[in-house]
Amino acid sequence: MTEKKPFEALSVETLPKRLGGTAALTTRIGSDAAQWKVREVGDGNLNLVFIVEGDKGAAVVKQALPYVRLVGDSWPLPLKRSFFEYHALTRQERRAPGSVPAIYHFDEDQALIVMEFLSPHIILRRALIDGRELPKIARDIGLFMAHTLFRGSDLSMVTKDRKADLALFADNVELCDITENLVFSDPYFDAKMNRHTNPQLDGLVAELRADRDLKVEAQRLKHLFAANAETMLHGDLHSGSIMVTDTETRMIDPEFAFYGPIAFDVGMLLANFWMAFFSQRGHEEKGSRDSMRAYLLRVTAETWSVFRAEFSHLWRTERNGMLYQKSLFEDQGDLLGSEQAFDHMLSSIWTDLLGFAGIEVHRRILGLAHNADFETIADQDLRARCEAKALRFGRHIAVNRRQIHSIDEVNKLAALIEQESRI
Amino acid sequence: MTEKKPFEALSVETLPKRLGGTAALTTRIGSDAAQWKVREVGDGNLNLVFIVEGDKGAAVVKQALPYVRLVGDSWPLPLKRSFFEYHALTRQERRAPGSVPAIYHFDEDQALIVMEFLSPHIILRRALIDGRELPKIARDIGLFMAHTLFRGSDLSMVTKDRKADLALFADNVELCDITENLVFSDPYFDAKMNRHTNPQLDGLVAELRADRDLKVEAQRLKHLFAANAETMLHGDLHSGSIMVTDTETRMIDPEFAFYGPIAFDVGMLLANFWMAFFSQRGHEEKGSRDSMRAYLLRVTAETWSVFRAEFSHLWRTERNGMLYQKSLFEDQGDLLGSEQAFDHMLSSIWTDLLGFAGIEVHRRILGLAHNADFETIADQDLRARCEAKALRFGRHIAVNRRQIHSIDEVNKLAALIEQESRI
Numbered sequence: 001m002t003e004k005k006p007f008e009a010l011s012v013e014t015l016p017k018r019l020g021g022t023a024a025l026t027t028r029i030g031s032d033a034a035q036w037k038v039r040e041v042g043d044g045n046l047n048l049v050f051i052v053e054g055d056k057g058a059a060v061v062k063q064a065l066p067y068v069r070l071v072g073d074s075w076p077l078p079l080k081r082s083f084f085e086y087h088a089l090t091r092q093e094r095r096a097p098g099s100v101p102a103i104y105h106f107d108e109d110q111a112l113i114v115m116e117f118l119s120p121h122i123i124l125r126r127a128l129i130d131g132r133e134l135p136k137i138a139r140d141i142g143l144f145m146a147h148t149l150f151r152g153s154d155l156s157m158v159t160k161d162r163k164a165d166l167a168l169f170a171d172n173v174e175l176c177d178i179t180e181n182l183v184f185s186d187p188y189f190d191a192k193m194n195r196h197t198n199p200q201l202d203g204l205v206a207e208l209r210a211d212r213d214l215k216v217e218a219q220r221l222k223h224l225f226a227a228n229a230e231t232m233l234h235g236d237l238h239s240g241s242i243m244v245t246d247t248e249t250r251m252i253d254p255e256f257a258f259y260g261p262i263a264f265d266v267g268m269l270l271a272n273f274w275m276a277f278f279s280q281r282g283h284e285e286k287g288s289r290d291s292m293r294a295y296l297l298r299v300t301a302e303t304w305s306v307f308r309a310e311f312s313h314l315w316r317t318e319r320n321g322m323l324y325q326k327s328l329f330e331d332q333g334d335l336l337g338s339e340q341a342f343d344h345m346l347s348s349i350w351t352d353l354l355g356f357a358g359i360e361v362h363r364r365i366l367g368l369a370h371n372a373d374f375e376t377i378a379d380q381d382l383r384a385r386c387e388a389k390a391l392r393f394g395r396h397i398a399v400n401r402r403q404i405h406s407i408d409e410v411n412k413l414a415a416l417i418e419q420e421s422r423i
Numbered sequence: 424m425t426e427k428k429p430f431e432a433l434s435v436e437t438l439p440k441r442l443g444g445t446a447a448l449t450t451r452i453g454s455d456a457a458q459w460k461v462r463e464v465g466d467g468n469l470n471l472v473f474i475v476e477g478d479k480g481a482a483v484v485k486q487a488l489p490y491v492r493l494v495g496d497s498w499p500l501p502l503k504r505s506f507f508e509y510h511a512l513t514r515q516e517r518r519a520p521g522s523v524p525a526i527y528h529f530d531e532d533q534a535l536i537v538m539e540f541l542s543p544h545i546i547l548r549r550a551l552i553d554g555r556e557l558p559k560i561a562r563d564i565g566l567f568m569a570h571t572l573f574r575g576s577d578l579s580m581v582t583k584d585r586k587a588d589l590a591l592f593a594d595n596v597e598l599c600d601i602t603e604n605l606v607f608s609d610p611y612f613d614a615k616m617n618r619h620t621n622p623q624l625d626g627l628v629a630e631l632r633a634d635r636d637l638k639v640e641a642q643r644l645k646h647l648f649a650a651n652a653e654t655m656l657h658g659d660l661h662s663g664s665i666m667v668t669d670t671e672t673r674m675i676d677p678e679f680a681f682y683g684p685i686a687f688d689v690g691m692l693l694a695n696f697w698m699a700f701f702s703q704r705g706h707e708e709k710g711s712r713d714s715m716r717a718y719l720l721r722v723t724a725e726t727w728s729v730f731r732a733e734f735s736h737l738w739r740t741e742r743n744g745m746l747y748q749k750s751l752f753e754d755q756g757d758l759l760g761s762e763q764a765f766d767h768m769l770s771s772i773w774t775d776l777l778g779f780a781g782i783e784v785h786r787r788i789l790g791l792a793h794n795a796d797f798e799t800i801a802d803q804d805l806r807a808r809c810e811a812k813a814l815r816f817g818r819h820i821a822v823n824r825r826q827i828h829s830i831d832e833v834n835k836l837a838a839l840i841e842q843e844s845r846i
Contacts, residue, residue, distance in 0.1 A: 173582065173587075220768075322603055322645075323646050328642065
């Protein structure tokens with residue numbers, strides 16, 4: 001039995017010494033730890049991330065800190081999020097092979113995961129800000145969502161296993177708490193950690209915070225998020241959690257994983273495409289982004305279409321769980337009964353994802369954790385104009401989600417708002 | 424440390440010897456166990472229930488068996504349901520003081536709970552079959568549901584505590600499995616353990632099993648039951664789980680407890696009142712049941728009205744959880760925002776409870792676990808006529824639940840079906 005060592009944060013200096021004896025690492029990158037090159041590259045809000053290169057190769061070492069990196073040690077956050085990230089990654093790999101980084105090593109006490117170094121992958125958000133039209137993301141992400149969200153639910157799993165897993169992830173309560181507060185509530189009142197581009201957005205922010213229908217919808221969505229333990233979610237599936245090349249797409253950072261509503265992952269993801277769309281105007285100094293804007297709307301449409309088609313395919317071919325059992329439909333010769341149930345389910349996912357998407361847009365502009373799409377627009381007036389359009393778009397789709405029936409309608413709305421100078 | 428003894432079922436003969444040293448029992452009923460009078464009275468489907476009387480008083484000893492009593496040891500069922508029953512009872516007592524039997528002793532290894540002997544209480548179902556118009560049930564049960572369902576949810580609880588509790592009860596998977604299969608699925612196809620009054624109901628049963636809209640609704644409700652972990656449910660709140668006198672009402676047997684949708688307990692309960700209503704015709708040999716029928720419809724209306732009023736009261740006075748936070752509404756001077764959210768929530772509960780109620784009616788007539796309301800009607804033709812009306816009523820409210828807006832409409836429908844000889 002190895003002795004349990006107290007948690008200690010790694011540094012560029014201590015990493016080779018502390019992990020130099022870890023076979024999972026030495027066999028992959030080279031056994032002479034003294035020769036390792038170590039860089040700390042964590043640009044996220046929570047953790048340390050090191051790239052370690054040796055003579056044979058490279059790997060990533062991700063370590064949780066006992067607090068929120070973005071805020072500091074005044075905001076403690078438990079190390080066990082690393083445990084949930086590890087378990088989420090193993091499940092995602094099983095349900096959607098090849099979609100996440102390979103895991104080489106996990107040390108629960110040190111809250112540390114050693115994983116595949118993805119290269120030359122870059123963060124999708126960065127690529128979209130740079131105006132890169134990646135050809136495969138819609139298909140890859142649509143499939144990832146369909147596979148993980150379907151196969152983590154009672155449509156597919158043995159219910160006893162899903163409930164055991166649900167109980168396991170129910171302990172990821174501090175990270176869920178972040179979402180519950182920072183995404184669903186704080187943006188809608190004058191909460192301490194909020195910030196927004198001011199004074200340009202002050203008027204609109206006041207308007208949104210006085211918007212009763214919007215607040216009620218946001219709270220109903222929070223209720224759904226907290227109570228509807230439908231499937232294992234990634235929990236933080238935005239363009240900053242996806243790494244891409246022209247030919248490959250990988251989802252990373254599922255430390256917010258827990259059992260929640262299918263629509264949440266899909267809605268958050270699409271929201272980030274729509275925000276990328278509204279932020280393009282702020283990145284036109286080197287030329288028009290018309291083509292990029294058209295591309296982004298195509299990507300949202302294709303992502304939803306791929307998700308829908310694959311979910312439907314799995315519905316027909318892998319629906320072996322306890323929900324909508326074949327014994328009641330197909331086995332009775334009632335194929336259309338099964339299709340009717342599918343239409344109901346997809347219709348709910350659609351309606352709810354629009355809500356989650358609208359809320360996600362708001363929290364990225366009104367709350368604590370902003371995103372680089374807007375933040376990198378140096379001209380504050382220009383940034384505020386982009387953000388205002390996104391805010392109005394988010395409000396519209398969240399509040400009117402039951403009256404919007406296709407992704408095409410949403411994209412037309414986005415295009416309308418984008419072109420409308422009076423907004 | 425006391426030694427852990429392997430589980431052994433109690434009997435009338437062994438009980439005094441085995442529990443004679445249990446202070447929780449001896450102090451209440453008398454210390455001379457040799458003088459105890461022991462009766463086994465379990466008439467439920469699952470467990471042993473003993474009434475133990477001594478010179479000082481009486482108590483109930485309830486013990487789980489490692490199988491389903493109704494079916495026998497061919498259907499194993501884990502003893503841990505006793506653990507969940509114990510934990511549910513303690514929570515219900517905290518949330519709705521005085522509504523459940525007092526607990527004197529719990530032995531997890533022996534799956535045994537010693538609790539208050541309720542006397543002269545009788546099972547509510549029995550009272551309703553006998554035509555007794557109990558004056559307090561609507562109010563008592565309405566309050567019990569409002570208190571337990573509100574206070575067990577994120578409307579009231581600290582979310583961290585609710586999630587820990589959710590994880591605890593997620594292990595009650597075998598009892599949930601019974602509901603998932605026996606309530607939501609088996610009645611709608613030719614499942615092994617089904618039975619119905621035949622041949623009288625054969626035609627209608629075939630009709631219902633070919634009813635696509637009904638099957639789809641039943642499966643959507645199953646999805647909601649399995650995924651929507653909103654609050655701690657009783658999980659089996661029918662008239663056989665309630666003991667009454669003219670002045671007192673107590674809920675018993677919450678071994679099916681788990682975190683599920685608020686509407687489930689309410690729907691199952693009301694369904695049992697409506698079944699009592701439709702079964703009255705079968706119990707008229709000793710006189711008209713017109714008054715009893717009117718009473719039962721009044722009880723459903725009052726139960727719902729009390730529940731709604733109390734839930735609304737708690738919404739205004741105890742909404743201190745993370746859902747629909749006051750910081751977004753009342754604290755902003757937006758009282759109507761909070762009322763708007765309440766209306767949405769109650770509207771969902773209403774719509775869903777009609778679905779659960781319709782399904783509960785069906786499984787009691789088509790599935791494995793029938794209820795005495797109909798079963799005690801000896802004349803098979805008469806029983807089938809009562810059951811047919813209930814089945815058609817259940818189908819109507821389950822499938823049309825989104826178009827029915829008040830309990831009055833449902834009761835008028837029930838009265839119409841009851842009077843209609845052509846049905």
